[in-house]
Amino acid sequence: MALVKVTDLVKRYTPDGANAVDGVSFEIQEGEIFSLLGPNGAGKTTAISMLSTLIKPTSGTATVNGYDVTTQSLEVRRSIGVVPQELAIYNELSAYENLRFWGEMQNLHGKPLEQEIEEKLALMGLTERAKDRVATFSGGMKRRLNLAVGLLGNPPLVMLDEPTVAIDPQSRRYILDWVKEMNRKGVSVLYTTHYMEEAQELSHRIGIIDQGKLIALGTLAELTQLVGQHETLVLKLGTELTPGSEDFVAKLKTLNTVSEASATDGEVVVNVPSAEAALPDIISIASGLGVSVRTIEIRELNLETVFLRLTGRALRD
Amino acid sequence: MRKLFTLIFKEVRVTFRDPGAVVLMLVVPLALTLAVSAAFGGGQVTIEALPVLVLNHDAGDIGGYLMTAFDSAAVEGMVNATLVEDERAARAAVESDAAVALVIIPPDFSEQVARAGDDQEAAAVTVDIYASPLRPIGVSVVRSIVVSFVERAGMTAQGVRLVLGDLVAAGHLAPDDTAGMTVVGERLGARVETLEMSGVRPAVEVISVTGRAFDWLNYFAPSMAILFLMFAATGGGRTLLAERQGGTLSRLLVSPTSATLILVGKMSGVAVAGLLQVAVLWGATSLTGADWGEPLPVLIALVLLVISATGLGAVIAAWARSEAQAGALGTTLVLAASALSGNFLPRMNLPIWVQTVSLAFPNGWGLELFTRIQAGATLAGVLPLLGWLALLTVIYYVIAAVGFRRQLV
Numbered sequence A: 001m002a003l004v005k006v007t008d009l010v011k012r013y014t015p016d017g018a019n020a021v022d023g024v025s026f027e028i029q030e031g032e033i034f035s036l037l038g039p040n041g042a043g044k045t046t047a048i049s050m051l052s053t054l055i056k057p058t059s060g061t062a063t064v065n066g067y068d069v070t071t072q073s074l075e076v077r078r079s080i081g082v083v084p085q086e087l088a089i090y091n092e093l094s095a096y097e098n099l100r101f102w103g104e105m106q107n108l109h110g111k112p113l114e115q116e117i118e119e120k121l122a123l124m125g126l127t128e129r130a131k132d133r134v135a136t137f138s139g140g141m142k143r144r145l146n147l148a149v150g151l152l153g154n155p156p157l158v159m160l161d162e163p164t165v166a167i168d169p170q171s172r173r174y175i176l177d178w179v180k181e182m183n184r185k186g187v188s189v190l191y192t193t194h195y196m197e198e199a200q201e202l203s204h205r206i207g208i209i210d211q212g213k214l215i216a217l218g219t220l221a222e223l224t225q226l227v228g229q230h231e232t233l234v235l236k237l238g239t240e241l242t243p244g245s246e247d248f249v250a251k252l253k254t255l256n257t258v259s260e261a262s263a264t265d266g267e268v269v270v271n272v273p274s275a276e277a278a279l280p281d282i283i284s285i286a287s288g289l290g291v292s293v294r295t296i297e298i299r300e301l302n303l304e305t306v307f308l309r310l311t312g313r314a315l316r317d
Numbered sequence B: 001m002r003k004l005f006t007l008i009f010k011e012v013r014v015t016f017r018d019p020g021a022v023v024l025m026l027v028v029p030l031a032l033t034l035a036v037s038a039a040f041g042g043g044q045v046t047i048e049a050l051p052v053l054v055l056n057h058d059a060g061d062i063g064g065y066l067m068t069a070f071d072s073a074a075v076e077g078m079v080n081a082t083l084v085e086d087e088r089a090a091r092a093a094v095e096s097d098a099a100v101a102l103v104i105i106p107p108d109f110s111e112q113v114a115r116a117g118d119d120q121e122a123a124a125v126t127v128d129i130y131a132s133p134l135r136p137i138g139v140s141v142v143r144s145i146v147v148s149f150v151e152r153a154g155m156t157a158q159g160v161r162l163v164l165g166d167l168v169a170a171g172h173l174a175p176d177d178t179a180g181m182t183v184v185g186e187r188l189g190a191r192v193e194t195l196e197m198s199g200v201r202p203a204v205e206v207i208s209v210t211g212r213a214f215d216w217l218n219y220f221a222p223s224m225a226i227l228f229l230m231f232a233a234t235g236g237g238r239t240l241l242a243e244r245q246g247g248t249l250s251r252l253l254v255s256p257t258s259a260t261l262i263l264v265g266k267m268s269g270v271a272v273a274g275l276l277q278v279a280v281l282w283g284a285t286s287l288t289g290a291d292w293g294e295p296l297p298v299l300i301a302l303v304l305l306v307i308s309a310t311g312l313g314a315v316i317a318a319w320a321r322s323e324a325q326a327g328a329l330g331t332t333l334v335l336a337a338s339a340l341s342g343n344f345l346p347r348m349n350l351p352i353w354v355q356t357v358s359l360a361f362p363n364g365w366g367l368e369l370f371t372r373i374q375a376g377a378t379l380a381g382v383l384p385l386l387g388w389l390a391l392l393t394v395i396y397y398v399i400a401a402v403g404f405r406r407q408l409v
Helices: A044-051 A073-079 A095-105 A110-123 A139-150 A169-184 A196-202 A220-226 A243-253 A275-289 A303-311 B002-016 B019-039 B062-070 B087-095 B109-115 B136-169 B178-197 B216-246 B248-253 B259-287 B295-319 B323-341 B352-360 B362-374 B379-408
Strands: A002-012 A019-029 A033-037 A059-064 A080-083 A157-161 A188-193 A205-210 A213-218 A231-237 A260-264 A267-272 A293-299 B050-056 B079-084 B101-105 B128-131
Touching: A002 A044, A002 A188, A019 A033, A019 A044, A019 A059, A019 A188, A019 A205, A033 A044, A033 A169, A033 A196, A044 A059, A044 A157, A044 A188, A073 A080, A080 A139, A095 A110, A095 A139, A095 B002, A110 A139, A139 A157, A139 A169, A169 A188, A169 A196, A188 A196, A196 A303, A205 A220, A205 A303, A213 A220, A213 A303, A220 A303, A231 A275, A231 A303, A243 A260, A243 A267, A243 A275, A260 A303, A267 A275, A267 A303, A275 A293, B002 B019, B002 B216, B002 B259, B019 B216, B019 B259, B050 B062, B050 B087, B050 B136, B062 B079, B062 B101, B062 B109, B062 B136, B079 B087, B079 B136, B087 B101, B087 B128, B101 B136, B109 B136, B128 B136, B136 B178, B216 B248, B216 B259, B216 B295, B216 B323, B216 B362, B248 B259, B259 B295, B295 B323, B295 B362, B295 B379, B323 B352, B323 B362, B352 B362, B352 B379, B362 B379
Parallel strands: A019 A213, A033 A188, A033 A205, A080 A157, A157 A188, B050 B079, B050 B101
Antiparallel strands: A002 A019, A002 A059, A205 A213, A231 A267, A231 A293, A260 A267, B101 B128
């Protein structure tokens, strides 16, 4: 059964403005981890804000756990936990006090609330620091507490909005492991990210969103099949991208042996049907333009490639 | 209801765990109250032997009688008036604080008084008082004495005119008998002079709003409490914007809790923190000798002031676009309101129009209330003021509600 059903959802913030979310449709099944993958500004946060009833859609419909997000917002909120991108906890309160406060906001009281608090503190490894003010916590600990608050009440659906942005690798690993653990216990997850590797690692299904539109939807295998049998070459250049480099990318795109090419952060990403066939041409053009290529990496098909193929841009452009 | 208390307790806890906020809410107002009262005498201001200089240029006799006003029984011991001839030296004495004021009687003072009250040409009687800015209370006393004397002299002149009119009407004097009128007028005036010289002196009342001597500690204890309550309450409203920017407001809004309850809980928490603040200040300053007045009207006034100040904070939070903007707006409003209301200087010394403008803010009503309560007004006596303050509070909350609806819907 579809826990979340989204049909032609649109959000426009100003009457004359562009649609931040533009006719998006998807479903999330019970027990599934569904990721919305897209670059910054793609509409991920807007989509999750509508599904969590923080903002109202301009048009379209969405239901969560059978409740309409517009007309039954209170019931929707009883069915979800939200882990926002910001650290939405009170620094002046202790970890225990934060969980108690947010638990009461989730209609938990008394012994069930105390048990929940104890459980979440233990799960997040914060039991020994329960009475300490959050202001004294490290960034990773605050992130874990932020996650714990979103899990209070064990909601059937948890929405995480880019929870690993700007955190250390250890904390990021912790969060990814806990998302998988939650899901093993039966919690469905809506996860937004612009990190391809997170979406690949976590998700049963992925929706690729760009400029408000859902441009692809499916399992990893289904998505990579969209781009056909292609390989990705990543050329690390010897110097900063110069004006000559833009010519380089433009000239690559004219080759028959090249499907797509784009440049970002000192790298040129090239999608080719066959690396063996394309490499000589690529090196020849680089040499002719005086572009120094330090390393060439051949990558397997991944979401980065899918995104590049579908949009003509790299995921982190 | 449970959630409302949860929101309130969270707000109070967060507020009082901020050391900076505690200093601003409690320590600073208490310290300022004690410092100001210590600087100005620490208690009652005693008015005695105020050194006053009188420079009499009057060509007539009436100016000379002003000296008797300073010697009257009503102000005996309060003023020590000296007749001087050297204006420059007299001004220097005022500037060096050797004298409270120099009263300069103009050359045509007697003529002005004689004309005063004349329906045909109602002219003002002008007396200049060159005053020391360091002694506002003393100057007020001197001014009161001078005004009272001029009024009495003018009334005497009016009386003589009336008697002459009656004599003409009764046929005892011909309307064109100028010589006869002069004789009668002089005899009547002489009679007044005689009365003056025989010791029937005009009573002079020292006008005081409180009806008793001004007390710096009693005035500044509630004044500083109100000032810093305003800072705390407007700051509390600003924290709503901080929650919006920090993400906790969004998290609250996606919990199964209505937006209305969230806002009411937030502002109630700010109000409860404010109540605790003023209660502590009331108690602490009372221990140091400040007399706020009868407890019941004080308590009700404080409760209403807290709710009103919180309302103003809500207005700022509802209409400001960012925490920084709310902070700037709140500080500006509080300082302006405080200056206009008399939080920094005794309110009764401010021009009436300034006092009127200050009634747009809780500070103005608060100081009006405490002035009257300290003068002995009962709860019934200050009910009208409380009513007006309540109306202002309602207006604040309506404006805030419109703004919040615009933000959150």
